[in-house]
Amino acid sequence: MRPEVSVIIPTYKRYELLKRAIDSVLTQTFDDFEVLVVDGARSKSIRELVRSFEDRRLRYIPQTGTGIANARNLGVLKARGNFIAFLDDDDRWREDKLELQIKAFNELPKDYGLVYTAFTYYYLDRNKIIGVKRPKASGDVYRHLLKDNITGTSTIMVRRECFKRAGLFREDFVTCEDWDMWLRMAKICRFGAIDEPLVDYTIHSGQFSFAKYLTGRYRMIEAHGDIRHNPKVLSYHLLQIGILKLFSGDKSGAKDLLRAFGLNPTMRGNISEILSSIFDVRTKIYIFKFLGRL
Known part of the structure; x- marks a missing residue:
């Protein structure tokens, strides 16, 4: 039977953090989901980790291409759920995240295709929260996304059908591929927002490449005429x-x-x-x- 939600977790050589991410999904109060772990390293250890949970809702998918956009696209194409949620392997969810998003979708008009939430910045090395990012807008958010990525990918749940209209993640983006996706998504649907922080976005060493971020930022300008012009x-x-x-x-x-x-x-x-x-x-x-x- 088709699950209500497909959870896509791209991963690459982050065994312990991935385990934490999967645990945060399996302890959700809403349990009608499948989890697609897309492994960029195609490693035996990650495959065995997924199997060790002994949960049929978990699916191990070796990535044939490269990059985070390719991994997410592979997950979207293989997803069976009516809704798709994304979780990066170094982030984790609060236990009622899926429940509150499904509730929001049930209460919102059908032209709302995406629901995102507030999130915390969690500093892994010191085991502390160093800030909270709250939703900046809801409804028609296109003009807001033209200037800033107001979302966090690990907070997002989207109707699967929206990808048929907006397209998939652009794999030629080095970074900011998520921002580009949500900006294109904002052209075809409205966004709902939950002000409660339901995700820990993890800050840790080795995570940030400023040069790659700049490349992605310039690519955003190049790709979107509404920015460039x-x-x-x-x-x-x-x-x-x-x-x-x-x-x-x-x-x-x-x-x-x-x-x-x-x-x-x-x-x-x-x-x-x-x-x-x-x-x-x-x-x-x-x-x-x-x-x-x-």
């Missing part, structure tokens, strides 16, 4: 990029800042977003990583 939106992106570059010690960030102010000298329409972005916990985490404090 809108001076206010483009200036916002370039301002963020410039600031992050300078904090990382890359002096070329000054050129991005100059271009940003050249496009929008007064930063009209961006002031409140810029201020909130500067003080956002995610920006602080990026800066702390650059400074070697995380």
Whole structure:
């Protein structure tokens, strides 16, 4: 029988963290789901870990391609559920996450195709929560996603049918492939939001590559005309990029800042977003990583 929810967990050589992620799914108060563990390393240890749970809802899928986007796409194509939820192998869910999202879908109009939640930033090395990211918008969120990735992939549940209209994750994105996906999804459906933090997004060493992030950020600008051809939106992106570059010690960030102010000298329409972005916990985490404090 078709499960209500398919949970997709891409993984690559993170045995202990993957075990924690799977545990957080199997202890959910809502239990009508399947779990697809897509293994990028195609390792015997991960295959045996999945089998060790002795739970028929778990499916081990060796990844034939490469990259996180390819892994998620493989999961989407093999999913049997009416809804699809994503969980990165280093994150974990609170026990009522699926239950509350299914409840939200049942209460929302049918044009709502995606529900996301608040999440905590969990610092693994010190076993502590260092911040909370709450939903910024619901309903028609397209204009918000043009400037920022307001979601977290491990928080998301989406109607499977939405992928037929929006397409799959773009595999030519090095990073920001999730942001690109949700921006395209926002064109075809409305988003619901749950203000309660139901996911621990894990911060740990070896996780962050600033160079790859920049590549993905520039790719977002290139791929979306509504960013590239809108001076206010483009200036916002370039301002963020410039600031992050300078904090990382890359002096070329000054050129991005100059271009940003050249496009929008007064930063009209961006002031409140810029201020909130500067003080956002995610920006602080990026800066702390650059400074070697995380």
